[in-house]
Amino acid sequence: xxxxxxxCMLSVSFAAGxxxxxxxxxxxxxxxxxxxxxxxxxxxxxxxxxxxLTVCYSLYKDGRNQRCTKxxxxxxxxxxxxxxxxxxxxxxxxxxxxxxxxSEDLQTEESRCENTILFLEEEERELRRTLKDRIxxxxxxxxxxxxxxxxxxx
Amino acid sequence: MSDAYAFLLSHLPSVLSYLISDHKDLEExxxxxxxxxxxVSASKRIRSxxxxxxxxxxxTVSQLxxxxxxxxxxxxxxxxxxxxxxIRVGIxxxxxxxxxxxxxxxxxSFLNIRIPRQVCxxxxxxxxxxxxxxxxxxxxxxxxPGVGKTTALKDLAATLSQNGLSIAVIDQxxxxxxxxxxxxxxxxxxxxxxxxxTMAIKTATPQLLILDEISAEECSALLSxxxxxxxxxxxAHGKDIVEIVKRPGFTELFEHGLFPLxxxxxxxxxxxxxxxxxxPFLKGV
Numbered sequence: 001x002x003x004x005x006x007x008c009m010l011s012v013s014f015a016a017g018x019x020x021x022x023x024x025x026x027x028x029x030x031x032x033x034x035x036x037x038x039x040x041x042x043x044x045x046x047x048x049x050x051x052x053l054t055v056c057y058s059l060y061k062d063g064r065n066q067r068c069t070k071x072x073x074x075x076x077x078x079x080x081x082x083x084x085x086x087x088x089x090x091x092x093x094x095x096x097x098x099x100x101x102x103s104e105d106l107q108t109e110e111s112r113c114e115n116t117i118l119f120l121e122e123e124e125r126e127l128r129r130t131l132k133d134r135i136x137x138x139x140x141x142x143x144x145x146x147x148x149x150x151x152x153x154x
Numbered sequence: 155m156s157d158a159y160a161f162l163l164s165h166l167p168s169v170l171s172y173l174i175s176d177h178k179d180l181e182e183x184x185x186x187x188x189x190x191x192x193x194v195s196a197s198k199r200i201r202s203x204x205x206x207x208x209x210x211x212x213x214t215v216s217q218l219x220x221x222x223x224x225x226x227x228x229x230x231x232x233x234x235x236x237x238x239x240x241i242r243v244g245i246x247x248x249x250x251x252x253x254x255x256x257x258x259x260x261x262x263s264f265l266n267i268r269i270p271r272q273v274c275x276x277x278x279x280x281x282x283x284x285x286x287x288x289x290x291x292x293x294x295x296x297x298x299p300g301v302g303k304t305t306a307l308k309d310l311a312a313t314l315s316q317n318g319l320s321i322a323v324i325d326q327x328x329x330x331x332x333x334x335x336x337x338x339x340x341x342x343x344x345x346x347x348x349x350x351x352t353m354a355i356k357t358a359t360p361q362l363l364i365l366d367e368i369s370a371e372e373c374s375a376l377l378s379x380x381x382x383x384x385x386x387x388x389x390a391h392g393k394d395i396v397e398i399v400k401r402p403g404f405t406e407l408f409e410h411g412l413f414p415l416x417x418x419x420x421x422x423x424x425x426x427x428x429x430x431x432x433x434p435f436l437k438g439v
Contacts, residue, residue: 106227
């Protein structure tokens with residue numbers, strides 16, 4: 001009896017794992033969208049408002065990831081990025097971007113923002129294109145592994 | 155502790171903040187890559203043991219500008235950063251030029267952080283001289299750089315305003331009006347001088363027009379103030395008034411009677427003195 005309960009739990013956890021991975025992919029897409037909107041806002045405020053970064057961040061009113069925006073405004077970049085569901089290579093690039101932001105003249109800052117926006121737009125496009133498939137695959141693989149384990153070990 | 159000094163304590167990198175914490179009378183902090191950080195006050199010039207590195211200089215600029223160097227683009231092209239509380243940072247680096255005009259300055263290598271002082275009553279002799287002439291004559295205050303022209307002009311603006319005169323202050327660098335914001339005066343902060351002079355004459359109708367560090371560029375606009383009958387109080391760099399009068403544009407100003415009064419500002423240690431003369435400098439007044 002205990003063996004059956006254990007096996008059921010094992011298979012359920014594998015299936016749940018699939019759903020968690022699917023959720024992570026969804027969050028990664030949402031976080032990319034958040035960063036895109038934040039950096040577009042920063043670019044606008046830097047180029048047209050000529051506001052300081054503190055003011056630029058404070059003017060960002062998007063409800064998503066408020067804590068992350070607050071940490072970025074406090075220049076606690078690593079902590080801010082750790083809240084986002086992004087791959088480490090992407091985080092490294094963004095860490096460099098946020099660290100250097102504000103240290104150069106207007107022209108350099110504008111092109112720096114533009115490059116990051118292009119990079120994120122490409123990422124977002126790719127994620128959007130494959131989003132449904134990736135979620136479905138993660139969930140299906142989780143369920144299949146769970147189911148097969150259950151059948152094999154019973 | 156002045157607001158400017160407190161601002162620097164909280165905005166400089168910790169090593170510099172610690173360095174200046176013992177020098178409350180600090181007037182300048184000079185940093186040049188590869189050499190010692192120099193502290194200048196009224197009575198002394200101290201070479202600190204801290205060597206300025208590129209990282210320290212960059213860090214200082216980032217922190218002073220609130221990590222927003224780009225937001226000072228307009229003044230950077232003129233070689234300075236204008237910070238809160240009238241602090242001015244002279245900068246020097248590698249200029250990027252296009253058609254002979256500076257587009258940007260990169261690789262900063264030198265900073266001169268100037269901390270404004272407030273010396274109440276410093277401009278009393280200037281005020282008295284102006285009163286003798288019923289505030290109807292213009293005055294040019296001159297001295298070598300760093301003697302205290304801006305401080306004196308700031309105090310004079312405050313005294314004039316407190317005594318009920320309607321003044322217009324043209325403050326392109328945000329230095330002159332720091333701490334004067336509660337005064338009853340038309341303060342043109344960060345306006346280009348030439349445009350601000352025209353605007354002030356047309357719209358603010360002041361009894362006196364006050365501006366810092368005039369150059370040949372503003373002369374034509376100042377002449378319109380002269381024709382409008384508004385006395386101008388201004389400052390200029392220079393050791394000798396005869397040499398100032400000979401500068402392009404200045405001769406006309408004197409000939410049109412814009413500055414019938416001139417005052418040379420001298421300073422030795424904490425002591426300030428004024429030497430008045432009247433154009434065409436044949437006799438003292």
